[in-house]
Amino acid sequence: MRCAFWVVLAALLVAGCGRSGESGGATAKPAVIARWRLAGGQALRGQTNAPVLREVLTLPESVGVGSRLGTNLSRFLLSRWGRTNIAATEGQLYPLVEALLERDSAGEITDTGWVLAIRGGDVPGAVLVPALSLFPRAPGVAAPSTLTTNGWWMAASSPADLARAATLPTAVPGRLMLGEFNLPRMLGPGHEAWPSVQVTVGTSNATVRTTATLDFAKAPLGELEPWKLPDDFIRDPVIRFNVLRGTGPLIDRVEWLRSLMGGSSPGQVVGWAQPEVTFRNWFAFPVDEPNSRIEKIHADLRTRFKTNDASGTYMGRMIVNSNRSAVAVFDLKACLPTVGTVKQGGQSFLLTSFVPGMKSTNRVPAELLAQINHPNLAFYEWEITGQSAKNWNVLAQFNQLSQARLPNPLNPRAFRWMLASSDKLGNSVTQLERRSATQYEFTRKSDTGLSGLDWVLLTRWIDSGFPGLNRPLPGFPLTPVSKP
Numbered sequence: 001m002r003c004a005f006w007v008v009l010a011a012l013l014v015a016g017c018g019r020s021g022e023s024g025g026a027t028a029k030p031a032v033i034a035r036w037r038l039a040g041g042q043a044l045r046g047q048t049n050a051p052v053l054r055e056v057l058t059l060p061e062s063v064g065v066g067s068r069l070g071t072n073l074s075r076f077l078l079s080r081w082g083r084t085n086i087a088a089t090e091g092q093l094y095p096l097v098e099a100l101l102e103r104d105s106a107g108e109i110t111d112t113g114w115v116l117a118i119r120g121g122d123v124p125g126a127v128l129v130p131a132l133s134l135f136p137r138a139p140g141v142a143a144p145s146t147l148t149t150n151g152w153w154m155a156a157s158s159p160a161d162l163a164r165a166a167t168l169p170t171a172v173p174g175r176l177m178l179g180e181f182n183l184p185r186m187l188g189p190g191h192e193a194w195p196s197v198q199v200t201v202g203t204s205n206a207t208v209r210t211t212a213t214l215d216f217a218k219a220p221l222g223e224l225e226p227w228k229l230p231d232d233f234i235r236d237p238v239i240r241f242n243v244l245r246g247t248g249p250l251i252d253r254v255e256w257l258r259s260l261m262g263g264s265s266p267g268q269v270v271g272w273a274q275p276e277v278t279f280r281n282w283f284a285f286p287v288d289e290p291n292s293r294i295e296k297i298h299a300d301l302r303t304r305f306k307t308n309d310a311s312g313t314y315m316g317r318m319i320v321n322s323n324r325s326a327v328a329v330f331d332l333k334a335c336l337p338t339v340g341t342v343k344q345g346g347q348s349f350l351l352t353s354f355v356p357g358m359k360s361t362n363r364v365p366a367e368l369l370a371q372i373n374h375p376n377l378a379f380y381e382w383e384i385t386g387q388s389a390k391n392w393n394v395l396a397q398f399n400q401l402s403q404a405r406l407p408n409p410l411n412p413r414a415f416r417w418m419l420a421s422s423d424k425l426g427n428s429v430t431q432l433e434r435r436s437a438t439q440y441e442f443t444r445k446s447d448t449g450l451s452g453l454d455w456v457l458l459t460r461w462i463d464s465g466f467p468g469l470n471r472p473l474p475g476f477p478l479t480p481v482s483k484p
Helices: 007-019 041-046 051-057 065-080 086-102 125-132 159-167 183-187 248-253 255-261 290-304 366-370 385-401 413-422 452-463
Strands: 032-038 105-110 114-119 145-149 152-156 175-182 196-204 207-215 240-245 268-273 281-287 317-320 326-330 338-344 347-353 377-384 427-436 439-446
Touching: 032 183, 041 051, 041 086, 051 413, 065 086, 065 413, 065 452, 086 114, 086 125, 105 159, 114 159, 125 145, 125 152, 145 159, 152 159, 175 183, 183 196, 240 385, 248 255, 255 290, 255 347, 290 317, 290 326, 290 338, 290 347, 377 385, 385 413, 385 427, 385 452, 413 452
Parallel strands: none
Antiparallel strands: 032 105, 032 175, 105 114, 114 152, 145 152, 175 196, 196 207, 207 439, 240 268, 240 377, 268 281, 281 347, 317 326, 326 338, 338 347, 377 427, 427 439
16 A cells, blocks of 8 residues: 555545434435545556656555555544544454555545545455444434445445445556545634635656646735746756745735735745755745845744753754845754845845755756746646655754754655655646636646645655644645744
8 A cells, every 4th residue: 555646635534424323305316525636556557658656656655554544544633633543443444444545445525424436356345344333423324224236345334325336436557546625624723715626637758747737715925926036146057946926815814924024915925946956945926116025024033942951943043134135044054045136127025045056057948938928827837756855854843943843744754755755757848728717727747646735745744643734734844833
């Protein structure tokens, strides 16, 4: 059980079973919360259409990641369902979770019930049935219904829901996943800004192709203003280049991002990274009056840093230079985080960096910059995924170390798997296009379906024991947190 790229979605959709047994109107059509068809880990390890994906799923370092994944997911579900005897019941749920991850499966969760279908193979239903007693049910609702037919084991919250198995999505050659997920309903209160997603993952020309339609209740981004890039300062070689516009509303919702702006939120951001030294990352924001922003950034952030026993969450001293054009954190051995100001063609930018860049006279390729010249493009990223993953991982570890925390979870099996996989991961291109203020189209062409940042977040999430999805997902917060 070594599949990675769809594990997060699998966790979400199974967690949605908490709605099982709720009653609805007698004639109303049940509202779909999650619906899917997944090729299991067995099929992915045996397929030949995406050779890099197959190779990373069969690496020696992948051994043990699957069992940790299944165990953590079982514990997470029991916790979310309100079970208090997790240690005594996780072994009862694990066989069903493992079967869902390993084998061809389909399912549907609605606001009135659920149905699961697993291609049984050599797994007897008797091993899976005990897990169903752990599923939450409304008072007075009978035990789940089960059926074994034509090599499939099926279970549902009621006989009526069991009949819906015939309408579940069918398999298509070359398609690894088909899914429909109402994330606000699945994740609950506090996630209203998340979209409903229709996603397809398939293989073509030895790569993994991901397409998705994202429907939001409210516009997630602002207007797509013309691109403003400090391309004079972006020097080749680069291992990652990304741009996002319409960022104002997004930055306004994230407190630590607002602290880095020192004023009104800019409408776009560009980021890039260089090879060899993993702290070579830059992010630039077009702004007005940059020097006054530097002073405010210094005032907003300096209390979060400390030396010796002074208060603050992060180690280091934050200092502003004499002409108020840059603020930096000193007393760190690995790097020198800095927010400075640069100007190109009359446009000022805030430029964040961690170390000086490579000395190069080579401009970033014009062909790469030309990829963003589309009127509805909100986000674009090109990267060399393996190098990008190592780059993001160093930032994640630095975030932990600067708070006097362990850089990685203990016994990081997924982390070691990511490192073993990284040299095999090549180019990835991701795009997000606006179809309307509340609808976006996501596309990605990659080796495994994951970007470098996805690899880092997913493997840390697995190694950390699947933090609850009702809390913020792993990231790089600048807000104070209590020490362990």
